[in-house]
Amino acid sequence: MRKVPQQARSRAMVExxxxxxxxxxxxxxxxSFxxxxxxDEAEVSPGSLYQYFPDKSALVTVVMDRWSAEISDRVAASLAASGPVDVKDPGTVRAIADALLTAIEADAGLLRIVWEELPAVRHRAAQHALEQRVRELLAVYLAAAGATSVDPAARxxxxxxxxxxxxVRWVLDQPPISREALLDEFSALAGGLGARSR
Structure with missing residues (x-):
């Protein structure tokens, strides 16, 4: 179990x-982690590190938890800045896609580790936790739009x-598709979703 630092100096070391x-x-x-x-990278002794993190797994867990929270926060900020949500407007899904894309692009190196290198159990847990946070956030925004013919959780x-x-695949694979073209495709997808709800 990880020790929680109490003093400012200890919290700074943990950071x-x-x-x-x-x-x-x-x-x-x-x-190789x-x-x-x-x-060595933190310029602390291994003994100091072990006071707060008993093993590699504990360190990776904290890094993944923080990364997931950062993505959720970035998506929330982008959605809040994009204004009112209209489930029938393809521009809404474009804004959502842009928010997610911006959030995951911010640390493509860590994204690659999460999706391609972490053991499947750890990867799936981190991925599902992130998806759930973003889905819950988006469902609230969709419900606030007041579209009674749409199930916000399903949408x-x-x-x-x-x-x-x-x-994720666009960021990691870097296909010859521009960001604008990708967002256009997401908007087209939204058009299909909007047509279904009319």
């Missing part, structure tokens, strides 16, 4: 260790799963 863990994870990959490399699931999976 330094977590940031170093993120750097090492992206730079070296999951297989070790607590000793993290301690949120479809939009998030479609956008997330395509956006």
């Amino acid at each position: 330094r260790i977590v940031e170093a863990a993120r750097i090492v994870l992206v730079r070296d990959g999951y297989e 070790t607590t000793n490399r993290v301690a 949120a699931w479809v939009i998030v799963m479609a956008v997330e999976n395509v956006a």
Whole structure:
């Protein structure tokens, strides 16, 4: 079990260790990620690291939890800035897709580790937690739009799963498709969803 720091100095050390863990994870990959490399990067002794993180798994868990929260926060901020939600407007899905795309592009290196290197159990848990946060957020926005003919939870699931999976592959694979073309395709998808709800 991870020790929770109480003093400001200890909290600062933990922050330094977590940031170093993120750097090492992206730079070296999951297989080469070790607590000793993290301690070196953070410029702390392995003993100091072990006071707060008992093993590699505990460090990776904290990095993944923070990364998921950062993406959720970025999506929430983008949605709030985009104004009122209209489920029949393809521009709404474009804004949602743009928010998700911007959020996952912000740390493509860590995204690659999560999707391609983490053990399946850890990857699936992190992916599902993130999807659930974004779906819940989007469902609230859709419900606020007041469209009675649309089930906000179902619509949120479809939009998030479609956008997330395509956006992740676009960021990681870097196909010869421009960002604008990708967002146009998401808008076209939204047009199909909107037509169904009329």
